[in-house]
Amino acid sequence: MKASLRLAGGLLLAGLIWEGAVVVFGIRQSTLPRLTEVLAAIAATPGAYWSGFLRTAIETLIGFAAGTVVGVANGLIFFRAPILRDMLLPIFVVSQTIPVIAFGALVVMWFGNTLMAKAVIAFYLTFFPVTVNTLLGLHSVDPRQVALLRSFGATGRQILFRLQLPMALPQIFVALRLGASLSLVGAIVGEWFGDTTGIGVLLLQAMYNENVIAVWAAILCAAVLGTGFYALVALAERRIVFWGAEQ
Amino acid sequence: MQTTTTALLEMQSIGKRFGAVQALDGFAMDVEPGEFVTVVGPSGCGKSTLFNIVAGLEEPDEGGILRFKGRGCHAKELLGRVSFMPQRDLLLPWRNVVDNAILAREIEGANRAAMRAEARAMLPEFGLAGFEKQYPHQLSGGMRQRVALMRTFLFERELMLLDEPFGALDALTRSMMQRWLLDIWQRHRRTILFITHDVDEAIFLGDRVLVMTARPGRVKLMRKVELPRPRKAELVTSPEFTAIKREVLDAIEEEAMKSFVAETAA
Numbered sequence: 001m002k003a004s005l006r007l008a009g010g011l012l013l014a015g016l017i018w019e020g021a022v023v024v025f026g027i028r029q030s031t032l033p034r035l036t037e038v039l040a041a042i043a044a045t046p047g048a049y050w051s052g053f054l055r056t057a058i059e060t061l062i063g064f065a066a067g068t069v070v071g072v073a074n075g076l077i078f079f080r081a082p083i084l085r086d087m088l089l090p091i092f093v094v095s096q097t098i099p100v101i102a103f104g105a106l107v108v109m110w111f112g113n114t115l116m117a118k119a120v121i122a123f124y125l126t127f128f129p130v131t132v133n134t135l136l137g138l139h140s141v142d143p144r145q146v147a148l149l150r151s152f153g154a155t156g157r158q159i160l161f162r163l164q165l166p167m168a169l170p171q172i173f174v175a176l177r178l179g180a181s182l183s184l185v186g187a188i189v190g191e192w193f194g195d196t197t198g199i200g201v202l203l204l205q206a207m208y209n210e211n212v213i214a215v216w217a218a219i220l221c222a223a224v225l226g227t228g229f230y231a232l233v234a235l236a237e238r239r240i241v242f243w244g245a246e247q
Numbered sequence: 248m249q250t251t252t253t254a255l256l257e258m259q260s261i262g263k264r265f266g267a268v269q270a271l272d273g274f275a276m277d278v279e280p281g282e283f284v285t286v287v288g289p290s291g292c293g294k295s296t297l298f299n300i301v302a303g304l305e306e307p308d309e310g311g312i313l314r315f316k317g318r319g320c321h322a323k324e325l326l327g328r329v330s331f332m333p334q335r336d337l338l339l340p341w342r343n344v345v346d347n348a349i350l351a352r353e354i355e356g357a358n359r360a361a362m363r364a365e366a367r368a369m370l371p372e373f374g375l376a377g378f379e380k381q382y383p384h385q386l387s388g389g390m391r392q393r394v395a396l397m398r399t400f401l402f403e404r405e406l407m408l409l410d411e412p413f414g415a416l417d418a419l420t421r422s423m424m425q426r427w428l429l430d431i432w433q434r435h436r437r438t439i440l441f442i443t444h445d446v447d448e449a450i451f452l453g454d455r456v457l458v459m460t461a462r463p464g465r466v467k468l469m470r471k472v473e474l475p476r477p478r479k480a481e482l483v484t485s486p487e488f489t490a491i492k493r494e495v496l497d498a499i500e501e502e503a504m505k506s507f508v509a510e511t512a513a
Contacts, residue, residue, distance in 0.1 A: 162350070243341055
């Protein structure tokens, strides 16, 4: 409670500095508009911003969720089948070194201007870090711990679900926090390849119209979405991995 | 080979080599049912290898004889048949005290609710009353160790392997835990094989003290401890105790010297 009050105070302070600096130093609107002007622009057409926000949020979430599921599954498969890991992981690495923009056009041709196209790009950016960190987490389990469970007569499956996977959770969450930011980037970039709603669309329109206030309004929306999503993932982490990274 | 002996565990000419290192060579011992045998020896003498074999985690080299309850067997057949407690408590941080204590039984497929009830009833005996909902990171080192012991006891097997369970505790907690362990052992009557670095601990707890040689590990001395039970704290200053201690210490020192010379010469 106290911490969130302080955070609110900090945000207010940052807003005041923004507003004040523009007035005091006489910064031109085309460089940096006042915060109140930006907020007023959002308040003038709240529907457009809200539907854009929602659309981008859904694309991000779908991509993120799919990336998490596939990433964890990949990690598990690679852990249990090192042959597959040696065959496929390098290909995954190569795929990640190709800038996502290069795939954008292809994804649009495959999925059209659909919500799915953006979710696919968000997915593409998320699944890899989750795969790598799941694998890393599974490998980091203390071998003495594994030996103890074996001495109890545990099967490989029991060791995986009762020990290795829970032990890997802190590592997996590191990737999920990263994935939360990356999936938003993926969704916005996806929208640039053609769409009619979304934060990315708002950004492009504002840029073509050279409307600085609208650009800032879209940035603000993206910031709220990105921060909110990250905070949710961090909250889930605190709840699920409550024991921290001890041991 | 005849198998008329009553020993719970028999080992004869057991050897184990890891690459260039001969950890055990010609190791032999018997453990009778209900007996408390303590194992001491210089560091790196193969004590842990011995335990890993008895726990079923490591297969001894060809040529040795390993019998459990009179039947010859491979080490891996002992998996799930002895209750093993390693040096560190190795509690799972996401499980509370009760759920950590029942882990071994849960793996065995026991009913969870029934096991939890059984574990809860055991908490006072292990000095954990009121702590059932606590997580490992909320417990002191001594308490974590007791949870690990409780997990070992709940996994009801005839043979318990305890690998320096009190090694990380301070002297006072340790001597309290020793008396407490004897108390529990006397009530539950299990067979215990107990590794320690501490000669006092070995004599105070054991029916027999086994001193191992420097690597490759063999039996240097098997000393019966004929001190009366129940054993009280003041026992450690009695002349009988000191006499045994002298004997055991001499044996250990001789071996420690050997490994020291071997290391400095290398």
